[in-house]
Each structure stands twice: as C-alpha cells, then as structure tokens.
Amino acid sequence: MANDLPARFDTHNPNAQDESRLLDKLEALRDEGKRVRDKWAPPSDIEKDINLFRDGGSPGGSTQKHFSANFIEAFIDRQISQLTDNRPIVRIDSRKVGLKAVAHVVDRAARIVWEEADTQRQAAKMAHLAATMRSAGFYTGYDPREDEISLEPLRIDQVVFDPKVEEAARVSKDADYLSICRVTPLAELRDRYPGRGASVKPDAALSNFRPSEGDKRRTVLSPVMDAVRRASAGVAVERAKVYETWIRDWQRTATGDLMFPGGRLVMHTDDIVLWDGPNPYWDGDWPLDWYDWGVDPEHPWGRSEVGRMRYLQLPFNALMDGLIRNQMLTNILLVEAEYDAYAPELWKKLQSIEDSLVMRTQRRNANAKVTVPPTFGADKLNIARQIFTVAQLLAGVPDVVLGETPGSLQSGVAIEGLQEGANLMTRARASRLEDLYGRIGQKLVSRVFQFFDTDRIAGIVGPTGDAESYAKARQEMFFQLVNGKPEPTTSEQRRRALRDFRFTVSPGSSAPGTRRNRVADMLKLHAAGLAGATDVLGAGDFPEPEEMAERAAKELGQRAAAGVPPPPPPRSNRA
Numbered sequence: 001m002a003n004d005l006p007a008r009f010d011t012h013n014p015n016a017q018d019e020s021r022l023l024d025k026l027e028a029l030r031d032e033g034k035r036v037r038d039k040w041a042p043p044s045d046i047e048k049d050i051n052l053f054r055d056g057g058s059p060g061g062s063t064q065k066h067f068s069a070n071f072i073e074a075f076i077d078r079q080i081s082q083l084t085d086n087r088p089i090v091r092i093d094s095r096k097v098g099l100k101a102v103a104h105v106v107d108r109a110a111r112i113v114w115e116e117a118d119t120q121r122q123a124a125k126m127a128h129l130a131a132t133m134r135s136a137g138f139y140t141g142y143d144p145r146e147d148e149i150s151l152e153p154l155r156i157d158q159v160v161f162d163p164k165v166e167e168a169a170r171v172s173k174d175a176d177y178l179s180i181c182r183v184t185p186l187a188e189l190r191d192r193y194p195g196r197g198a199s200v201k202p203d204a205a206l207s208n209f210r211p212s213e214g215d216k217r218r219t220v221l222s223p224v225m226d227a228v229r230r231a232s233a234g235v236a237v238e239r240a241k242v243y244e245t246w247i248r249d250w251q252r253t254a255t256g257d258l259m260f261p262g263g264r265l266v267m268h269t270d271d272i273v274l275w276d277g278p279n280p281y282w283d284g285d286w287p288l289d290w291y292d293w294g295v296d297p298e299h300p301w302g303r304s305e306v307g308r309m310r311y312l313q314l315p316f317n318a319l320m321d322g323l324i325r326n327q328m329l330t331n332i333l334l335v336e337a338e339y340d341a342y343a344p345e346l347w348k349k350l351q352s353i354e355d356s357l358v359m360r361t362q363r364r365n366a367n368a369k370v371t372v373p374p375t376f377g378a379d380k381l382n383i384a385r386q387i388f389t390v391a392q393l394l395a396g397v398p399d400v401v402l403g404e405t406p407g408s409l410q411s412g413v414a415i416e417g418l419q420e421g422a423n424l425m426t427r428a429r430a431s432r433l434e435d436l437y438g439r440i441g442q443k444l445v446s447r448v449f450q451f452f453d454t455d456r457i458a459g460i461v462g463p464t465g466d467a468e469s470y471a472k473a474r475q476e477m478f479f480q481l482v483n484g485k486p487e488p489t490t491s492e493q494r495r496r497a498l499r500d501f502r503f504t505v506s507p508g509s510s511a512p513g514t515r516r517n518r519v520a521d522m523l524k525l526h527a528a529g530l531a532g533a534t535d536v537l538g539a540g541d542f543p544e545p546e547e548m549a550e551r552a553a554k555e556l557g558q559r560a561a562a563g564v565p566p567p568p569p570p571r572s573n574r575a
Contacts, residue, residue, distance in 0.1 A: 007251055007259060009266075009276040011196050019273050026245050026266060029177050033160030040301040041134050041156055049306035053132045056313060066328070067321040071388065072309045075395040076131045079305070082426045084124040088437050089509035090114070092445060096500045101469040103501055108461045109452060110444045110503070117151040119440075126153035127433070130293040133157075135168060135302035137290045138436065139180070140443040142281075142451055145192075149447045151440065154180060156301065159288065168292040168300040169435055172285050179245040180288065186238040193267070193274040200272050202238035243268050246279070246286050261491045282478070282494040283446035289439045291432065305395070312391045319384040396426055427508070434505045441503035449474060449498065 005025055006018040056070030092110055094103040122138075129136035137154040161178035165171050171178065183206055189197040249264040262284030267275040281287065292302025452460070454471035461467055477497035478489055489497075 005247070005249060005251070008264075009273050011193075011273055011276055014196075014273070022266070022273060022276070023268065023271060026179070026243070026268060027270075029245070029247075030160055030179050030243070033163065033177070033179065036163040036299075037156070037160055037301060040296070040299045043157065045307070046133050046156070046304075049132055049134075049304050049310070052310060052313065053306050056317060065321065066324040068317050069320065070313075071316070071391060072306055072313050075309070075391070075397050076128070076305050078397050079395065079426065079429075080124050080127045080131065083127055083430055083433055084120055086509070087120055088434055089506035090437070090441055091504050091506070092441075093502050093504065094500060095502060099473060099500060102473040105457060105461055105467060105470040106445060106448055106501060109448050109457060110441065112460055113149050113444055113448065114441075117149065119151055122151050122153055123433070123437075126291065127293075129153060129155055130291055130302065131305040134294070134304045134307070135290060135292040135300065137171075137288050138440055139287050140289070140440050140447065141287050142447055147451075149444065149451065154288070158182065159290075161288075161290075165300050166298070168290040168295075168302065169432070169439070171290040171300065172288060172439065175246075175286065176248040177246060178286055178288055179243050182242050182244070183239050184242045186240060189240065189242065189274070196272060196274050200240050200269050200274075203240045206239040206241070240269055242274070246288075262495075281443075281446060282450045282491070283443060283498055284491060284495050285443065285446075287443065289436055289443075291436050293429070295432075308394060309391060312387050312394070316384055316387045316391070319380055319387070323381060323384070431507070434507065434509070438503060438505045441505065445501050445503050446498050449478065449501075 004021075006022055009015070009018050009022050053070075053073055053076070056068045056072060090111070092103050092107040094100055126136045126138055133156045135156055137159055139150075139152040139154055141150050141152065142148070143150050158181050159178065161171055162175040164176070165174045167174075186197075186200060186202055189200050191197070243266075245266045245268065247260075247264040247266065249260040251259045253259055260278050262279035262281070263286070265275070265277060265279055266273060290300060292300055293305060294303030294308065296303055454467065454474075457470050458467045477500075478494055479487060
C-alpha cells in the first residue's frame with residue numbers, strides 16, 4: 001500500500017494527479033471490501049430479512065391474508081431486552097503503582113461519558129441492527145464542534161473493511177483498511193471543510209438535485225441504501241455520500257520513521273478529497289468495533305436471527321392462515337335446493353344471511369341439502385404448535401420467559417432455574433457484547449485523556465485533589481518539558497502511557513439476573529462477616545461504593561451513639 005498511495009494529499013494545495021490517484025486507490029479498496037462483504041451478506045438477502053422482521057411474512061398461496069403473527073420480532077425484542085437492559089459493571093484500573101488516584105478520576109469521568117452518550121440505548125439499537133442485518137458496529141469518536149465524545153451505531157451497509165479480517169472482534173486490530181459511508185447534507189460539509197466542501201456536488205440518488213454531467217464517478221446503491229434514496233425522494237435537501245477511510249500506511253520518512261504511525265485518515269466523496277492526514281486519536285486504533293449476531297467461522301459478517309427463523313415463521317403463518325380461513329368457512333351455511341323449492345320470500349331471507357352460500361339448481365328435487373365444510377385437521381394444528389416450540393428453543397425464549405409457568409411449577413426456585421436455563425442461550429452472545437463494551441471502553445479512556453483537560457475533569461468530578469492528580473499525571477504522561485515549556489510526546493509514547501490504564505467489564509454483569517444474584521450472594525457473605533459493605537455495593541455497581549460505605553458507617557456510628565438500633569438487614573428472594 002505504501003508504494004501506490006501518495007505520501008499525503010495536500011487538501012489546501014490540491015494536485016490533480018495525486019488526488020485522482022488517491023481516489024482511484026480508495027475506490028479499489030472499497031470495491032474489494034464490498035465484494036467480499038456482499039458475498040457473505042448479500043444485500044438482497046438482508047432486504048428480505050428486514051421485510052420479514054417488519055411484517056412476519058405473508059402466508060403462501062393466499063390472495064387474502066387472514067393471519068400473520070410475527071414471532072420473529074417478538075423474540076428479537078425479548079433477546080435485545082435480555083442483552084441490554086442491565087448496564088454492565090465497568091471499572092478502570094491502573095497497571096502502574098502511583099496511578100490509582102488518576103484511574104479513580106478517569107473511572108468516574110468514563111462512567112459519566114457512558115451515561116451521557118446514552119450507551120445502553122445505543123447498544124440496543126446496534127443489537128437490533130445486528131439481529132436483523134447479521135452484524136453491526138460501534139463508532140467511538142469525538143465531535144470537536146460539540147466538544148463531546150460520541151458513540152454511533154453503524155449498519156452493515158455503511159461499512160466495508162479488509163477481507164483478511166476473520167473475526168468481528170479483530171476488525172480494529174487486523175484490518176489494513178476500513179471505510180465508513182455516511183449520508184451528509186452539503187451545508188454541513190461546507191461548514192466542516194471550508195474550501196474543499198464547496199466543491200462537493202449533490203448526489204441525485206439522495207435528493208432531487210442532480211449532479212452535473214461532468215461527474216465521472218458513480219456508485220451502485222445496495223437495496224438497503226436504495227431505501228434511503230426512496231425515503232429521500234422529493235426532499236429538497238442537497239446531500240452526498242461521504243466516506244471516512246482509515247488506512248494502515250507503511251510509508252516512511254527519509255529518517256526511517258513511519259509517516260503515519262497510528263494510521264492514515266482520508267475524508268472524501270467519490271470525486272473530492274476533503275481531508276487527508278494522520279489518525280487524530282492518541283491510541284492509534286481504528287474507532288470502529290464490530291459485533292456479529294451469530295458467529296460464522298469463515299468471516300466476521302455474522303448471521304441474522306431473522307435468517308435462522310425464516311423457515312419457521314413462513315410455514316407457521318401459512319398453517320395458521322389456513323386454519324383461520326377454514327374456521328371462517330365452517331361458519332358459512334351452505335344451502336342447495338331446487339329453484340322453486342322455496343317461496344321467493346324465503347329465498348331472499350336465506351340470501352340475506354351474511355354467512356351463507358345459497359345455490360338454486362334446476363333439478364326436479366324438492367329436498368333441500370344443507371352442508372357444513374369439514375373442520376381443520378388437528379394434525380395441522382399440532383404441526384403449527386411444534387413449529388412455534390422449535391422457534392422458542394432456537395431463540396432461547398421458553399414459556400417461562402414469556403411469562404407463562406409450564407406445567408404445575410409453583411416454586412420460585414424452580415421457575416428461576418428454568419429462567420437461568422433460558423439465559424444460557426443468551427450468555428454466549430452477552431459475553432461477546434461485553435467484549436465489545438471492553439473495546440469501546442478502552443477507547444473511552446483514550447478519549448478522556450486526550451480531550452478532557454483539567455478544567456473539564458474538575459467540572460465532571462469536582463475540584464478535588466484527585467482531579468489535581470489527574471492533571472499532573474496527564475502532564476507527565478502526554479507532555480514533556482522542553483526549555484521550561486510543555487511539548488507533545490510522540491505517538492508511541494502516548495500509546496504506551498494509555499496502556500497503563502485498563503478498562504474492564506465484569507464477566508457476566510450484563511447477563512439477565514446476574515447482578516441480582518451477585519448482590520444476593522454478597523449479602524449472605526456480608527451477613528457471615530466474609531465481605532464488607534463496599535463489596536456488596538460494588539456487586540450492584542452502585543456509584544462511588546467506597547464513599548457510600550463510608551457514609552453508611554458514619555451514619556450507623558451516629559445511630560449507635562444516640563441509642564438508635566440499626567435498620568434490619570435486607571431480605572433476599574433467593575432460596
């Protein structure tokens with residue numbers, strides 16, 4: 001790659017040849033990544049899955065649909081709730097002696113950023129995207145205009161990356177390139193990129209403004225992106241697709257140093273380079289982390305929940321639709337008789353009955369024949385029930401999770417055991433989600449150190465001695481004194497300093513019921529004198545457990561001095 005890319009395209013003094021060569025290379029990278037992505041995740045299949053998720057599918061062979069129960073949507077909503085309702089227990093620790101106070105401050109700041117970024121809701125959105133579209137991503141960035149760290153879910157049709165990546169969790173480590181596509185209003189581009197942004201022309205597929213005939217580059221929209229085009233039809237807003245492409249560029253300077261030690265970032269459209277320069281983030285990682293809903297051993301693009309359920313949902317609806325139609329027919333009175341077997345007034349009354357079918361024949365037979373269609377076979381109903389049961393098992397959503405108590409189970413312990421068994425189906429997926437949280441969190445640590453100065457930290461955690469410790473450590477780690485003035489450290493020095501802090505997610509903390517069970521177990525240990533109040537509060541992920549325990553101990557001491565008995569211990573619902 002170093003041999004066929006310009007060292008750096010200068011967006012202020014554009015060279016037409018360098019710009020064209022860079023754009024051609026970027027287009028080749030996107031085409032390569034898209035070709036492999038679409039092999040494992042065909043856009044037409046994704047579109048089918050999205051439509052099936054929306055309406056549950058139409059019963060086959062029916063001109064009029066009488067029944068459609070979308071259990072795919074219900075199961076996915078249940079699974080997403082199980083995965084994301086619990087906020088994971090996260091901590092930031094220091095690997096070096098003397099950095100505990102700093103880690104404490106960064107821990108508090110990262111938790112606040114986690115909440116401000118609405119991470120749990122964003123995680124639920126990303127998980128929905130992955131469940132319906134096979135996989136999805138999280139972008140951990142920084143918006144200088146808003147001065148805030150941002151977390152952005154990304155769809156599979158927005159992202160391509162290096163085909164050599166075999167595992168979703170390894171994208172930011174193994175990919176030599178990745179590219180993210182966003183639809184952006186031209187007014188925003190002109191604001192963000194003065195000068196070059198004014199040269200971007202509107203995309204005809206995204207607004208009713210047409211580019212000029214001289215535009216040479218065109219891209220083929222996927223069916224999913226085509227939905228964006230259809231939604232934008234008639235909207236008088238100029239828009240264009242903007243690509244954010246990250247490249248491992250191994251070019252070196254005359255002194256032998258890497259020209260882009262943390263990678264190279266190019267912001268561009270199909271025919272305009274908006275910005276070209278080094279990775280702006282201190283950690284030197286790609287800001288994208290990927291999550292596959294169902295693991296595939298051959299690629300990182302995953303498998304969707306909708307795809308797994310497709311051939312259960314469709315026959316279930318077809319069978320149930322047939323049952324409903326049959327039941328509707330059994331309520332119809334079928335009368336067959338000679339034309340003049342009844343008086344005209346009686347024929348009119350029969351025909352006026354809403355659920356009736358009257359046949360007047362010309363046969364000379366005075367006997368009227370009244371028939372009722374046969375009922376729907378019980379075997380077909382049993383097949384529908386079995387299909388639904390199989391779907392429940394595959395989704396890990398048995399009756400007890402749906403709120404029903406199977407059989408004669410009355411014991412809370414027995415029901416909880418069944419719920420725990422159902423949760424086993426979710427834990428592998430939850431474990432990979434926690435791994436994703438860990439990767440995102442490590443980037444949060446980097447963003448806090450890079451963009452939160454002393455005043456910002458003091459505004460978050462208060463002007464305490466810890467905040468002062470943070471300021472001093474940040475100065476020592478990321479700046480060096482040269483001639484009495486602070487100077488930035490090298491990229492490698494920054495990365496080494498950031499590795500002194502570790503963002504961890506407590507295993508299983510986001511799984512359903514895990515936190516409740518841990519708190520209950522810790523309460524028992526506390527009652528036996530084997531755990532302290534801080535341990536109990538930490539198991540519940542209460543904020544500032546040390547301070548809470550200290551305040552509680554102080555209050556109990558005051559109660560004891562006043563002769564007030566302590567409050568009774570909390571009771572657990574667990575046996």
